[in-house]
Amino acid sequence: MMTRESGGAMLAGIACGVGAGALWGLVFLAPEVVRGFTPLQQAVGRYLAFGALSLILVAPRWRMLAARMTPRLLWALAWLALAGNLFYYVLLVSAVQMGGVAMTSLVVGFLPVAVTIVGSRQAGAVPLRQLAPSLLLCVAGALCIGWQAVVMPGPGPVATRLLGFACAVGALISWTAFAIGNNHWLRRQDDMPAQDWNLLIGLATGCQALLFLPVVLWLGLGRHDAAAWTQFTTVSVAVALLASIVGNALWNRASRLLPLTMVGQMILFETAFALLYGFAWEARWPTGLESAAFLLVVLSVVSCIAAHRRPVAGLVTTA
Template structure:
């Protein structure tokens, strides 16, 4: 992997993390609404925007998408969007931004371990320092968040763990699907994912009405609509496009490490929302997470040098 592709991939990964970190704030901005309503609002907006953007190219794109691709889009939309965001919203509302960020911060460990089994991937033993640093950073965040906030309810923790499992499956499946589909651009794949996720959101509307029939004031609906549209544009459209571009530039083991940027930005946004500075343990976690990413990059450089030498 040449340095140009590596740095472009890193830039895309950082940009995606900065935008995805915003989704941790959304449940706090509209706490009156349920996690299911938040998911429906976000992904209805995502689906409508994707429909408008993909419509001019639909006739040319449709023949390239087989039944296998539609099936992949269905489960990826469920794992990486619908189910993930319902669980994440529930975790934020019951356990707080910091605790949720902590659990999601373990995504790089899970994805990197799975990616290390791919043919030609960097061996897990070479990634051990990066994984240890990542784990140490997550422990620091957890020690501070779980020990000091008093909001680490069992329900929130279980929802965060469920979100972790759901997004791990998505990250691996999406990277492999993009590697297989060289005839479909990353941007078009993102828009197709938006169409399928939007369809899932429509199907969930009756479920939401049966579960919660609470009436909301007009200003609450306006705030809900603004947050849903904002998250759809910045996180689902632009953030996903950057992530898909990165997934084609970097190997899966590095893709896992890039998820750390989402954790970092989510914590920063959380500190701003709570109007406080990070505690010493949280500062230490930032340093450890950054060191983990740099260690992973160094491991890939060594692996590439060994491969060239062989």
């Protein structure tokens, strides 16, 4: 049966997952706040700020961390930074601007299904059949939002919304690769503080953002007044600090405390908070379908927690 220590670790992991979701949900709202800036400008701005903050925070321990750098680890940091940060965020901003917050958060909300299916193949994981109720509830909630955000009439030409949908699917694929890869490398570096790992990814992303800066300048910065640039800078730094520094630190902590199948379910909170922030920004209450989706998301997470509390044959933990 589950020990008191393992139960405490699970509760701490869930709390970290919820906190990360609440902060990550802001990422879906930011593109609306600075809509006048292109997806690449927003991505480069956010990750230049993330890289700068990471450099400041990691500086006291840099010599110790630098001694651990191997070509394989540097390659892992590079592809995780590209897949989970720059590439993902360009696609996400494009999806929000063309398809809206609800549609984008819906598509990215399928991430728990993909991560859970992959995680169920790990040794010692809860069998997929025990997670079936949670996955079915997740899909039902996604279908509710999908009908509301994609099928029902909405603003903008259909072609633009379809392109936004395609960008959201690309963001989902990118984030799935990052979530699985990041979990793998976190467990391989189990003696490294999760925050240090996050800051190393921040440094890698900041370097990549610097490489993309000439492209942004070549494409043009557009016509923005001082107030717009001030708002853009504020949003970039705020998202970098809250989502990339604090949110990622909470997520890495959750990834170490929870099994991969359950980590995937925690990502549902990002979807829920993104929708809540979107409703607040649009100054409206959720529709019936959106309310039903929220309920289904909550039930999905609760049923997943229940599945992990049941003993698995051959893998029973004793007090």
